[in-house]
Amino acid sequence: MKKLNWGMIGGGEGSQIGPAHRLGAQADGHFAFVAGALDHRPEVGRDYAQRLGIAADRAYGDWAEMLAGERGREDRVDLVTVATPNATHFEITKAFLEAGFHVLCEKPMTMTVEEGEEIVRVAARTGRLCAVNYCYSAYPMVRQARAMVRTGDIGRVRLVVTNFSHGHHGDATDADNPRVRWRYDPAMAGVSGQFADCGIHALHMASFICDDEVETLSADFASTIPSRVLEDDAMVNFRLSRGTVGRLWTSSVAIGRQHGFDIQVFGETGGLRWASEQPNQLIYTPVGGRTQIMEKGEAGLYADAKRLSRVAIAHPEGFPMAVANIYCDLADAIRGQLRDGLPLAASGVRSMAAVHGAVASAKAGGAWLDARPPMFR
Amino acid sequence: MKKLNWGMIGGGEGSQIGPAHRLGAQADGHFAFVAGALDHRPEVGRDYAQRLGIAADRAYGDWAEMLAGERGREDRVDLVTVATPNATHFEITKAFLEAGFHVLCEKPMTMTVEEGEEIVRVAARTGRLCAVNYCYSAYPMVRQARAMVRTGDIGRVRLVVTNFSHGHHGDATDADNPRVRWRYDPAMAGVSGQFADCGIHALHMASFICDDEVETLSADFASTIPSRVLEDDAMVNFRLSRGTVGRLWTSSVAIGRQHGFDIQVFGETGGLRWASEQPNQLIYTPVGGRTQIMEKGEAGLYADAKRLSRVAIAHPEGFPMAVANIYCDLADAIRGQLRDGLPLAASGVRSMAAVHGAVASAKAGGAWLDARPPMFR
Amino acid sequence: MKKLNWGMIGGGEGSQIGPAHRLGAQADGHFAFVAGALDHRPEVGRDYAQRLGIAADRAYGDWAEMLAGERGREDRVDLVTVATPNATHFEITKAFLEAGFHVLCEKPMTMTVEEGEEIVRVAARTGRLCAVNYCYSAYPMVRQARAMVRTGDIGRVRLVVTNFSHGHHGDATDADNPRVRWRYDPAMAGVSGQFADCGIHALHMASFICDDEVETLSADFASTIPSRVLEDDAMVNFRLSRGTVGRLWTSSVAIGRQHGFDIQVFGETGGLRWASEQPNQLIYTPVGGRTQIMEKGEAGLYADAKRLSRVAIAHPEGFPMAVANIYCDLADAIRGQLRDGLPLAASGVRSMAAVHGAVASAKAGGAWLDARPPMFR
Amino acid sequence: MKKLNWGMIGGGEGSQIGPAHRLGAQADGHFAFVAGALDHRPEVGRDYAQRLGIAADRAYGDWAEMLAGERGREDRVDLVTVATPNATHFEITKAFLEAGFHVLCEKPMTMTVEEGEEIVRVAARTGRLCAVNYCYSAYPMVRQARAMVRTGDIGRVRLVVTNFSHGHHGDATDADNPRVRWRYDPAMAGVSGQFADCGIHALHMASFICDDEVETLSADFASTIPSRVLEDDAMVNFRLSRGTVGRLWTSSVAIGRQHGFDIQVFGETGGLRWASEQPNQLIYTPVGGRTQIMEKGEAGLYADAKRLSRVAIAHPEGFPMAVANIYCDLADAIRGQLRDGLPLAASGVRSMAAVHGAVASAKAGGAWLDARPPMFR
Secondary structure: OOOEEEEEEEOOOOOOHHHHHHHHHHOOOOEEEEEEEOOOOHHHHHHHHHHOOOOHHHEOOOHHHHHHHHHOOOOOOOEEEEEOOHHHHHHHHHHHHHOOOEEEEOOOOOOOHHHHHHHHHHHHHHOOOEEEOOHHHHOHHHHHHHHHHHHOOOOOEEEEEEEEEOOOOOOHHHOOOHHHHHHHOHHHHOOOOHHHHHHHHHHHHHHHHHOOOEEEEEEEEEOOOOOOOOOOEEEEEEEEOOOOEEEEEEEOOOOOOOOOEEEEEEEOOEEEEEEOOOOOEEEEEEOOOOEEEEEOOOOOOOHHHHHOOOOOOOOOOOHHHHHHHHHHHHHHHHOOOOOOOOOEHHHHHHHHHHHHHHHHHHHOOOOOEEOOOHHHO | OOOEEEEEEEOOOOOOHHHHHHHHHHOOOOEEEEEEEOOOOHHHHHHHHHHOOOOHHHEOOOHHHHHHHHHOOOOOOOEEEEEOOHHHHHHHHHHHHHOOOEEEEOOOOOOOHHHHHHHHHHHHHHOOOEEEOOHHHHOHHHHHHHHHHHHOOOOOEEEEEEEEEOOOOOOHHHOOOHHHHHHHOHHHHOOOOHHHHHHHHHHHHHHHHHOOOEEEEEEEEEOOOOOOOOOOEEEEEEEEOOOOEEEEEEEOOOOOOOOOEEEEEEEOOEEEEEEOOOOOEEEEEEOOOOEEEEEOOOOOOOHHHHHOOOOOOOOOOOHHHHHHHHHHHHHHHHOOOOOOOOOEHHHHHHHHHHHHHHHHHHHOOOOOEEOOOHHHO | OOOEEEEEEEOOOOOOHHHHHHHHHHOOOOEEEEEEEOOOOHHHHHHHHHHOOOOHHHEOOOHHHHHHHHHOOOOOOOEEEEEOOHHHHHHHHHHHHHOOOEEEEOOOOOOOHHHHHHHHHHHHHHOOOEEEOOHHHHOHHHHHHHHHHHHOOOOOEEEEEEEEEOOOOOOHHHOOOHHHHHHHOHHHHOOOOHHHHHHHHHHHHHHHHHOOOEEEEEEEEEOOOOOOOOOOEEEEEEEEOOOOEEEEEEEOOOOOOOOOEEEEEEEOOEEEEEEOOOOOEEEEEEOOOOEEEEEOOOOOOOHHHHHOOOOOOOOOOOHHHHHHHHHHHHHHHHOOOOOOOOOEHHHHHHHHHHHHHHHHHHHOOOOOEEOOOHHHO | OOOEEEEEEEOOOOOOHHHHHHHHHHOOOOEEEEEEEOOOOHHHHHHHHHHOOOOHHHEOOOHHHHHHHHHOOOOOOOEEEEEOOHHHHHHHHHHHHHOOOEEEEOOOOOOOHHHHHHHHHHHHHHOOOEEEOOHHHHOHHHHHHHHHHHHOOOOOEEEEEEEEEOOOOOOHHHOOOHHHHHHHOHHHHOOOOHHHHHHHHHHHHHHHHHOOOEEEEEEEEEOOOOOOOOOOEEEEEEEEOOOOEEEEEEEOOOOOOOOOEEEEEEEOOEEEEEEOOOOOEEEEEEOOOOEEEEEOOOOOOOHHHHHOOOOOOOOOOOHHHHHHHHHHHHHHHHOOOOOOOOOEHHHHHHHHHHHHHHHHHHHOOOOOEEOOOHHHO
8 A cells, every 4th residue: 555645844853742743654654754844943844854864855944835845746745743832733734724735733733712613614624634633542442442332331421530640740949941831821821731731631532432522511720839820730520411420630740640641431331441551451340240451452352442453462552552543543534434533623622612611610610611612512 | 554445336237337346446455345235226236245245234225225334334434436327426426425435436427517516515525535437547658648748758738639439339220229229318318428428538538648627629519320319429629728729539430449549649849649458558759759669567657657557568457457546546545645646526527517518519510618617717 | 155265475575476466366356365475584474464464373484384374274275376486386386285275376387397297196186276377378368269269260270370579688788687687597497598488378378279289399499698598589399289380489589579479370261360468359360351350348259258358348458357367267166167278287287398398309409309298198 | 864674574464573573663764664575475475565565576475585686686675574483584594694684583583502503603704683583672661670780770680580471372272273282382383382482582581681691590391281292381490690590480371461571680789670561660679768660751761761762751652662672773783883782693592592401401300401502601
């Protein structure tokens, strides 16, 4: 099968997310990395792109140059990944969609709900894919959990409880470190700190596994380090459309928690538990029965869990392979087979509505508010 | 050292809590079990008491008979444990305190805040001990956590997160089982179900380790099994008096969680984690450092953690020994040395105020309310 | 039910094992602690016994005095626990058995195989119980494992793998500490160090769960700290009488392992795993199926696992309660109901034969030797 | 940097190891996959290679054709991976080395010690790399362990204990399944079953982390399923050249263990523990101190652990990335920087000597034998 062409905007030398995308796109052989505008400093970006093996004429200085360069080519990129600073996602994503490119956008997809709705509309109008990198949802055992819920293996879901709480911003003496500080500064991060950064992964995961959407929420935000304007700890209670009760705790001052992302789903006839630090197991307890350890690669998993795993049972597959699974789904989609589970722009705008809803609720003393974007009410 | 005399009300044959109290009182040799009114059926109780080795004249038919019988004896019991149905705690406890007995009351100490305040006043007036069986607080590594917080080992506490969530009432087909049903029936359980049953252990633990008191809270209650009037799942956000942010989740429908009681405490310079199912370890992470596993029995623990442990490092001590630690502290207190950490009536009334506060907050859509008993405002 | 009378030899103030026996004997109310010769210093022992509540005339100066004092009493002790230094077990145990007392002897029961066989014969002749404190075998979930094997739940047992490896003697700078040194000094410890100290618990456990006996073994011993004459690390391969392959590793220099006692049993149709640091769970995997977590207190356990548990599922019961279970079985045996599973003198002598066999095998470069006492060949 | 050219022999459609190599070679962008002889059925292999994107003229029917085709090209492959059935490794590897290609050979490198020594000599003579895929040694935290040992962080190593025991061949009803059966059939597997299959990974790991070599060993082999000629369970005691005591258990009938590969290293001043199912943590206990959890990505790791990790702390990296690390080291080596830790032919022949030594020892009742290849004695 011919490789698809892929390009990247952002993700320059030294970035965290750049290598994950390059691994993810190339590992399974679906994409050839042929174009990039990798750095906000044009020369630095051009140089780095060439060191990564990109031809000089496709090593661009900025995204506009890349758009201009690629749109005219016969061998233009099939997919563009946008991994630039958050505030630029909207403009770049919109421009590439309108020029007929498929886009994978890093989260958060936009800064406002309005922008998010605009992306949804542009994607619909152009018929291009706009995916959002909710990569945790692509772990095989997360897909297994979703399939179990859909199949009814745990009955109607009563309750979903998720945490994404780490301690990496818990050192007050490090709070002025620019790589930390911007996250809690409204001028750079927008209306929300930790909830927008990590909480929305957890909220997406809750919707994803329950195969349902958030309707209302009530939030409690705290800035536990006094110099911070935005929250570094948040609790969000929510309700899904079919009545499932949701609870989400996110923190960046939970010293001792490393990645700290887990989810528990409790239905009428069983419970499930998954944690991102041991992603190859799914813990399942049928009501009245014993807790069982399900393993990636075991016999009898649902199709998606099988399809998105590469090596044998108990050979762990980690974060880079989860990102690669997003690219597998994208390759299939570009080739015409849209897989259930690929997170699209609708998920991106729902996250933004939840962020803005949670901020408003926290300001209103925990009042329950509608968390849906107007277009989905 | 002469043994103290001990009697028990409730805890009859087949009860869960009876054996734990008898083990707890007798294991370390502090108390001789000499009197009891063990069952609501007088003859059954008298018979069972005698089978447990109690003399016929101290095997009572009910608590009033026991009060009458014991108050006049020279060798009267030094301590009475009240392990009767919740709604009777107030009357019995009050009567024994007023007659000059020390009392250990099962939780919840009372059904209303007013009753709780009355118990506090009676205990103060009579100079008798009224302890409440928050036995989890007597695990050695919980005492260690409290001592670490007090000593400043993790700095000012920013955040405390605790869960007491199990799945043992998650089977809807079992919901009408009388042993389950009463807990969610206001006629029998009062204003709250799961929060009053398990949540108050967690809330007490948060206060206990942080050495601080709950001031305000905001609650979200849910009855996930429709036939239930009272909540089987609750989230309570709270604030302690020194500004610590608190989060508490309690559930009885979390299928797959067995005991499900854990607590995480995050301060400026470190984090702690403890779980009731592995009670002999305390997980500690200094800010910027590695997570360390502290073990009951390791060198260098604080005095209380050392004092309340019996066997060598890594020989687990479990729930019966935690209850026994409450009795160790009670024996010391009766003999004149009141130990820090023994939970007294003030803790009991604070729990009741939190229960009533949480119920009111949940009804008011999560409004933040004062959670203190009037006497402590 | 009338309490039985109990006395103890050894286990004085500051000893590790003394409190465990006193807790174990008294916790469930089966035994009254009425006599003792607790210390090798007569006055110290008498004083400590009285402080523990023993009457002056039964607070003995040494074991011979206790034997003389108790044998003539109408209310003589029903059971004597021998918790003195290892080299004295034989003499004391034999004397009390011959005087008609039941005995619980600490392990190792004797120093030689000949002494062990003599104890077996004396117990048979006098009709008295001689139990050995293989207390780990009394954990509820260990009894469950044994019952599962017997019932055929995992089929014929192919393989049993057990470790008892800790790191508490791994500090060479502490090796001359007298409390450590004696264990590796043949003058005090006999022919074996770590294998005789901890390994025999593991070997007993293997036999116990498999309900079979060791026939042959091959050993590799090492003294990893050069000043030690006896081994501080040993590997013993063995075969049970029905062909089960056994593997046992024991070490005292495994720095980082705390208690480090676990066992895995693999049969034709399933596998089991138990660890002393999480004693309330038994991990079970049916062949071709998922790993399941069995919990003490869950529905459907075999009778012994049920009988020897006191508190509800997921309320941990630890080491003191395991010792208490030995005393429960002893109380039943004294009252006429000999429970399967109570470890008796035959187990004690088998351990001694295994110790001497392993020492000989290690000296002979791992030669396979008969590990049975002559009386059981 | 220009990509290197890479080809593969074996690893056809449906094989387990093929995808791991393709991921490993391509993930970091070091190698372009340009040639292959992927299947023992020429047409099937040619077809599959082309479906994977290989040009028709480099989609070969067998290894000899590939050797002939590649040796003459200017753009010939820089590296050939040999992932064919074990008995063919020697011939293919030797042929490619002699033709001037670098080779990565799957384990076992050869079937005999003599063949292994021949490969070592050929590699030396030709100056070509012959690496062996001991991929577990390329996990970042394994490299960290090796660096800690070398740096002296745990002092002289006294003891190394490793297990590679799974249960995937424990079902007797599946024993005749051809994919299982060949492993225990001397006609196909050679002299050893489970030890040659999994045990040598563990033995290599022991040498690797201890930075030392096995000198002598004593083995106990068992065929727990009667129809098997070769062992499905083995215990091997060994000694490294500097006196370290080694213990290795490997099994394929340990039902309930999934991957089951772990290693513990105990030195004079500390202990280490690593397990392949949680490969991103290294557990470290300094003597007299607390157990600490070291995390891939934490600050202060040694250079190799840092270099071979791609994503942030607590984002798990799994088996495919470990294989990719072997390819990273190979790319560096081909480009002129030979990294410490890349497993070469010397490791391959040592493994074969250990296999043959263990077989002989087991036959000789556990006799201690020299486990070194003659060339390294």
